[in-house]
Amino acid sequence: MKNFKLVLFFFGITSTLLAQTSEQKFLLTPEHPNAGEEITITYNAAGTPLANAKHVEGVVYTYDNFRWLADDITLKSAGDKKWQTKMKLSDKAAFITCVFKSDTIKDNGEKMTYSWILEKSLGSYVGWGFLRSPDLQDQVPNIVHDSAYIKKEVSLFWINNELKYHPESRTHVFYEGSKLKQLETGEPQPKLIKREVRFVLGGKDLDNATQYNIQKTIALLTPEHKVFADSVQNVLLKKYPNGVLARDLEIRKIFNEADFNKKVALYNAFEKNFPQSKFLDVNTDTEGLFYDKMFKGIAYNYIVKNKDYSYAINSVKNVSYNILVDYAWHLISIPFDRDQEGTEKTSLETLKKYADVIIPEMESREAFVPKEYVGKLSLKEWQAQALQNAAREYFTYAKLLEIFKNYDLSKKYLEKIKPLMKFEDAQYNEVYSRMLLREGKTAEGKAYLISAAKANKITPTSIATFKDLFVKEGKKEADFDTYFHSLKSETNEEHKKKLISELINLPIDGFEMESSRGGKVKLADQKGKIVVLDFWAMWCGPCKNAMPGMNMAVNKYKEDQNVKFYFVDTMEYIKDFKAQTQAFIKEKGFDFTILYDSKNPKTGKFDAVYDKYSKAFHFSGIPEKMIIDQNGKLRWMSNGYFGSPSELADEISIIVEYLKSENK
Numbered sequence: 051m052k053n054f055k056l057v058l059f060f061f062g063i064t065s066t067l068l069a070q071t072s073e074q075k076f077l078l079t080p081e082h083p084n085a086g087e088e089i090t091i092t093y094n095a096a097g098t099p100l101a102n103a104k105h106v107e108g109v110v111y112t113y114d115n116f117r118w119l120a121d122d123i124t125l126k127s128a129g130d131k132k133w134q135t136k137m138k139l140s141d142k143a144a145f146i147t148c149v150f151k152s153d154t155i156k157d158n159g160e161k162m163t164y165s166w167i168l169e170k171s172l173g174s175y176v177g178w179g180f181l182r183s184p185d186l187q188d189q190v191p192n193i194v195h196d197s198a199y200i201k202k203e204v205s206l207f208w209i210n211n212e213l214k215y216h217p218e219s220r221t222h223v224f225y226e227g228s229k230l231k232q233l234e235t236g237e238p239q240p241k242l243i244k245r246e247v248r249f250v251l252g253g254k255d256l257d258n259a260t261q262y263n264i265q266k267t268i269a270l271l272t273p274e275h276k277v278f279a280d281s282v283q284n285v286l287l288k289k290y291p292n293g294v295l296a297r298d299l300e301i302r303k304i305f306n307e308a309d310f311n312k313k314v315a316l317y318n319a320f321e322k323n324f325p326q327s328k329f330l331d332v333n334t335d336t337e338g339l340f341y342d343k344m345f346k347g348i349a350y351n352y353i354v355k356n357k358d359y360s361y362a363i364n365s366v367k368n369v370s371y372n373i374l375v376d377y378a379w380h381l382i383s384i385p386f387d388r389d390q391e392g393t394e395k396t397s398l399e400t401l402k403k404y405a406d407v408i409i410p411e412m413e414s415r416e417a418f419v420p421k422e423y424v425g426k427l428s429l430k431e432w433q434a435q436a437l438q439n440a441a442r443e444y445f446t447y448a449k450l451l452e453i454f455k456n457y458d459l460s461k462k463y464l465e466k467i468k469p470l471m472k473f474e475d476a477q478y479n480e481v482y483s484r485m486l487l488r489e490g491k492t493a494e495g496k497a498y499l500i501s502a503a504k505a506n507k508i509t510p511t512s513i514a515t516f517k518d519l520f521v522k523e524g525k526k527e528a529d530f531d532t533y534f535h536s537l538k539s540e541t542n543e544e545h546k547k548k549l550i551s552e553l554i555n556l557p558i559d560g561f562e563m564e565s566s567r568g569g570k571v572k573l574a575d576q577k578g579k580i581v582v583l584d585f586w587a588m589w590c591g592p593c594k595n596a597m598p599g600m601n602m603a604v605n606k607y608k609e610d611q612n613v614k615f616y617f618v619d620t621m622e623y624i625k626d627f628k629a630q631t632q633a634f635i636k637e638k639g640f641d642f643t644i645l646y647d648s649k650n651p652k653t654g655k656f657d658a659v660y661d662k663y664s665k666a667f668h669f670s671g672i673p674e675k676m677i678i679d680q681n682g683k684l685r686w687m688s689n690g691y692f693g694s695p696s697e698l699a700d701e702i703s704i705i706v707e708y709l710k711s712e713n714k
Contacts, residue, residue, distance in 0.1 A: 076164040103152035113145040113177030118425025145177030161197040179208025202234035225263040258332035298336040378443035566644035596691035599698030620647035620660040
């Protein structure tokens with residue numbers, strides 16, 4: 051009991067707070083439930099953001115044995131805007147809080163929250179205090195409204211309540227208490243920290259979470275207490291040679307090892323001494339910062355040094371979800387895109403072989419929440435986040451499967467990502483509408499193309515397909531363009547207003563560059579003409595992805611001698627880049643005038659014009675598009691590519707037409 055009183059003294063404050071949620075909005079039945087019992091949750095949506103909801107679901111966050119759990123719930127209407135569900139509390143539930151939602155609208159109860167304390171259980175009071183502490187948001191579900199945050203002294207009040215009614219909780223709250231006391235006083239608390247660490251370290255068989263909390267607590271000490279901190283680390287290493295601290299130190303050691311063979315040997319020993327299955331209940335800062343980097347340093351070195359992909363492919367069952375997404379991006383999507391862009395030909399058979407291993411494993415991870423998100427995301431929330439993270443890779447796989455005529459599986463992944471990509475991504479719209487037409491769903495395919503056109507997210511290939519359908523219906527080919535542009539009229543009008551509002555009027559230095567058509571092109575010779583510049587490079591995927599849209603704009607103005615398009619090839623580093631660029635343009639069937647950026651006298655690189663303009667107008671990266679008016683003034687700039695050829699072509703057209711009318 052003496053130790054308990056000391057804790058109260060050092061964590062102690064004088065203010066008090068008693069809070070509970072409104073009975074009108076959130077009720078539990080029975081009112082005083084125990085852990086392990088079945089409860090009924092009643093949510094009264096009247097007067098809340100979900101007052102008019104047609105359906106309500108949510109997440110129940112439970113503080114259980116000093117850890118957070120997150121469970122999805124679906125509520126049923128109980129009439130009069132009330133919604134109910136039943137659930138069984140976990141065996142050591144101490145505190146619950148709920149977030150209710152309908153579609154994209156959420157209700158977290160704002161200041162009061164929808165929470166309930168199970169005061170008989172260990173952790174009940176600190177669950178309530180920790181959830182609302184802005185200083186502990188890295189270790190709780192980040193779900194409360196800012197208005198629900200409490201001051202440090204109030205958080206300490208709830209820790210003291212916990213220790214008053216559950217003194218045995220001390221070994222679970224010493225880190226948070228030490229941290230909050232130090233923050234609340236604004237002064238170091240070495241006496242408190244040392245006493246708490248000694249007390250906890252004296253216990254037997256400390257679990258991983260407690261070992262890590264000791265590490266975090268001694269990290270609060272100032273440098274003059276290094277001897278004590280070192281002694282604590284030595285005790286941890288002696289008592290737990292295969293524990294959390296030892297594991298962290300080994301991760302850093304392997305990460306920093308420069309010799310590749312030694313790194314591999316160290317990692318193999320690490321896997322035996324620190325099996326991942328024994329550390330599912332702890333996620334340290336060191337692990338978060340270095341573990342994946344450590345592993346990728348090995349897997350990708352095998353690829354770079356030995357062209358050996360087997361190490362990476364054979365590891366997919368054991369690596370983190372983030373590494374799987376990284377594998378899919380680097381080993382499948384990037385080389386696939388390069389093949390499609392004409393940068394370098396790759397073996398599509400090999401890419402599919404890798405994808406057949408990586409993608410299903412990546413998809414299987416949607417079935418459980420990774421340990422770094424346990425208690426912070428429910429299963430449904432994790433699945434939504436995982437789909438967002440993996441949509442690009444699933445789309446690449448769908449395109450690969452289409453090439454190999456595995457249409458059923460391709461369709462599965464196209465449908466999987468449809469909620470995220472339909473009518474938002476022009477290339478997806480092309481592949482999806484092609485699938486519909488291939489299945490003989492002509493009416494549905496046409497309707498999809500109409501929606502893609504209205505959204506202005508459509509590729510030249512899709513436009514050609516759309517035109518064929520138009521003609522097959524007995525309509526005149528000459529009428530198609532008018533019909534097509536009428537579909538986009540509403541979208542274009544809004545976009546036009548935005549673009550015109552962003553116009554600039556700045557002086558711009560001239561340039562003189564070698565042309566792929568022979569001779570040189572000078573900006574000074576372009577007076578009276580509108581000049582469109584597109585800075586690009588052979589190594590730049592987005593630059594080449596934007597070219598179909600730019601080609602649409604070039605074709606629109608090919609008979610207009612007062613509008614000039616120049617594609618400035620910049621920052622190239624291979625010797626034969628001129629030959630390669632011309633071969634690429636020819637392969638794609640683009641009738642582009644390429645200008646080759648001049649050598650920069652300061653660096654020797656071929657980026658003189660790009661370097662001058664990027665510094666003058668404060669941009670970086672390519673593709674970079676610039677439009678110069680008839681008076682030689684810079685009027686518009688755009689950096690990057692956003693995925694829609696039709697939208698890009700319209701942007702160029704809107705600016706050009708405006709500058710034409712302005713000059714009349």
